[in-house]
Amino acid sequence: MxxxxxxxxxxxxxxxxxxxxxxxxxxxxxxxxxxxxxxxxxxxxxxxxxxxxxxxxxxxGNQALGAKVVARAWTDPDFKASLLRDGSVAVAEYDVEMLGHTRLYAVENTHDVHNVIVCTLCSCYPKPLLGLPPDWYKSRNYRARVAREPRKVLAEFGTFLPEGVTVRVHDSNADMRYLVLPMRPAGTEGYTVEQLEGLVTRDAMIGVTVVGAPV
Amino acid sequence: MTQQDDDRAPRGYHDLGGVGGGPVDMTEHVLEPWEKRVDALCGILVGKKCRLMTIDERRDAIETLGEDKYTSLKYYELWMAGTMNLLIEKGTLSQDEIDERMDQIRRRLGLEAEE
Structure with missing residues (x-):
């Protein structure tokens, strides 16, 4: 500019x-x-x-930072533990400043639990890690539906979760911002941290999709 | 601030969680320069250094603009409208000085006066 x-x-x-x-x-x-x-x-x-x-x-924007944090959590168990314990503290070393009094909560996807984030009241979003939210995240329909019928909404994003998986929807607000820690895909055992970062997408960190196996 | 959404629970028009709706439009638009400027300005005002307002205050200011504005203004128009009201309410700026400066800017940019 x-x-x-x-x-x-x-x-x-x-x-x-x-x-x-x-x-x-x-x-x-x-x-x-x-x-x-x-x-x-x-x-x-x-x-x-x-x-x-x-x-x-x-x-x-800054979604690369979110991917960095996720890839690090996949490869560094101490960092992952710290991230899940207190997200704000864990990301502080990346020079990430959460605005105001906002705290960051990282929520981990597992084989049993899938997390997705929303802000039903407005558009709260972990901006320092993911940049500005996409239009749909701020849209009336996403805000109005995802808490009630997350599986239907995820299906619209092309994400179909196995039936036994619990879906947890986290409603963000001015004080609490969430980041989804996606599951590390199979087939990435020998990957470097940089290669892993390349796989992590914004939408997976919002939770409307998962990180796919490398093709 | 609240409206009767159904017989049981009073619900604000901004309080959308679970109310239902149509398909999510996944189209994204590239922010226009003015939208980025509003984002930057509003970010500064809630930032640690200025602290002229909190994120909650801004949200409340947006939610109290009235349902007409809430449902018709664009996202960053809402941000700017709410932020301006707060600045005026807090006595940081007056409506008159904002109006006067807006007129100056329109003249400077060769734009027709509006409103």
Whole structure:
């Protein structure tokens, strides 16, 4: 991104930044964001540089970090124990800062239990580990259905769990964010941690799917 | 804040857990630049350094916008609307100064005034 957040530049730069062929609808709330941001920066509430850094996170997400944590848990029993005991503490070494007072809970999939996460009230999500949530995670239908009929919803994602498996749905909130620790797929015995990271997907860490065996 | 969802339990229009619905649309859209800017701004305001508001406060501000707005505004429009109301409620900014700055920005960008 070019100069957004840098307020030492001239107004002409603004016009260039928001040239019409860039897909950016500047409706009421888009303009409101600019106004609020400018006013708060002028008040010294935060700096343009801090805004830029937050924008980078919004831009690039961070789901690679979630995959790193999962692959590490698959290969390092001490780390796994620590992750399941207190997720926030375990991921702190990755320089992950959970926002506000949020705590991270990792929930482990096993042959008997499959976990899936949702935020029925809004869109709480382990952003520092997975980036921004996908649209469907925030959608009315996902929020309204997954707690009541998780198997049906998972089936829509192409995930069919054996009948004996218990499905647990975890409802996230401002204080508690969940991360699903998927099962390590069969056939990956000789894999390096990096190879394992490559197998872990965002949707498996939300729990709407599983990590498939390598093909 | 709450509405009568059925005879037994009062339920807010935001309180969707278990109410049922249609198929989940798995299509994802690439965030527009303005959506990323709203995400970044709102993230800063609840962050450890600013602490101008908590995540719960923002959620509450969004849930009290009224059902019309809750069901018609886009996701990041809701975030921005709720965040603005909170900033005004807390006395950090006034509606007048936000409006005035929005007018300036529209002029600067050569946009028609609206609302």
């Amino acid at each position: 070019p100069t957004i957040g840098d307020h030492d530049h001239s107004h002409e730069d603004h016009e260039r930044t928001f040239q019409p062929d860039e897909e950016d609808s500047l409706g009421y709330y888009a303009i409101a964001e600019m106004a609020v941001r400018e006013l708060l920066i002028e008040r010294g509430i935060f700096t343009a540089d801090e805004f830029r850094r937050h924008l980078e996170v919004a831009d690039h």
